[in-house]
Amino acid sequence: MRIESGLRQALGNGELILYYQPKFEIGTDRLVGAEALVRWLDPARGIVPPGEFIPLAESTGLIVQVGEWVLEQACAQAALWQRAGLPPFRLAVNVSAREFTASLPARVAATLARYRLDASWLELEITESTLMHDFGRVTAIMDDIHRLGVALSLDDFGTGYSSLSYLKRFPIDTLKIDRSFTTGIPGDPSDCAIAGTIVSMAQQLGLRVIAEGVETVEQLSFLRESGCDEVQGYLYSKPLPADDFERSLRENW
Ligand code: G
Numbered sequence: 001m002r003i004e005s006g007l008r009q010a011l012g013n014g015e016l017i018l019y020y021q022p023k024f025e026i027g028t029d030r031l032v033g034a035e036a037l038v039r040w041l042d043p044a045r046g047i048v049p050p051g052e053f054i055p056l057a058e059s060t061g062l063i064v065q066v067g068e069w070v071l072e073q074a075c076a077q078a079a080l081w082q083r084a085g086l087p088p089f090r091l092a093v094n095v096s097a098r099e100f101t102a103s104l105p106a107r108v109a110a111t112l113a114r115y116r117l118d119a120s121w122l123e124l125e126i127t128e129s130t131l132m133h134d135f136g137r138v139t140a141i142m143d144d145i146h147r148l149g150v151a152l153s154l155d156d157f158g159t160g161y162s163s164l165s166y167l168k169r170f171p172i173d174t175l176k177i178d179r180s181f182t183t184g185i186p187g188d189p190s191d192c193a194i195a196g197t198i199v200s201m202a203q204q205l206g207l208r209v210i211a212e213g214v215e216t217v218e219q220l221s222f223l224r225e226s227g228c229d230e231v232q233g234y235l236y237s238k239p240l241p242a243d244d245f246e247r248s249l250r251e252n253w
């Protein structure tokens, strides 16, 4: 309860901030995307990671307001980068199941318009739990988002319980191999088999595939050999504040 009222205040006081973690294409080593990750800058406690307040925000419904702020902030930042003439990349925003409502496509469209941000700059990361709700309703929302030119990726792939048949029924562009599988590469044969199978399934379905949580060159080599398209993880960069991200982008990437 204390953290809930604290989070409500944090929203009003501008204590939320976004960090940005780059995504790289394996074949070209080019930065092709980034994931926006929210943090709470609590004056008393310092930086509070999302793992400590997103679950609470989801169970209380506050995630809707948090999500509105995140989309707004991410688009504002991407528009600055677009206008600064940085090489274009897709900025991904995490969207929880409770935010995935019929009003989302219109809000996304309005936000893009407000910042004059091209839709090719935006991607939404959803999880399998979002897909397990009413099929017709979820498909309609995804189709509307897709029609705007905004990409959709399936986060934490392989950890959920839904049927694989959704991969052909929903307009998904990219699968994100969950960090828990990447961690076991190359030592754990099961994790290697799962990651390799996700990559080949994605290829055969015409989807892009990215591995998250890549920390070692051995993991990178395995993923390259498997044919994985992109990687994200500490091997390349931790999530960074906007200034640091932009500086690295100009200097290194
Ligand atoms: O940054 P970190 O690895 O600590 O993030 C932990 C979790 O919080 C991840 O599962 C991530 O998807 C989630 N998360 C981070 N930012 C957001 C956000 O803006 N919205 C939602 N819904 N989840 C987020």
Ligand code: G
Binding pocket: 021, 037, 094, 155, 156, 179, 212, 213, 214, 215, 232, 233, 234, 235, 239
């Ligand atoms: O649930 P989601 O996939 O959105 O979570 C992404 C989270 O993973 C972010 O909070 C980010 O900080 C974290 N992360 C990103 N790269 C790495 C990595 O290489 N190793 C570890 N341990 N965590 C990572």
Ligand code: NA
Binding pocket: 035, 094, 125, 155
């Ligand atoms: Na994510």
Ligand code: MN
Binding pocket: 155, 156, 176, 178, 179, 212
């Ligand atoms: Mn993930």
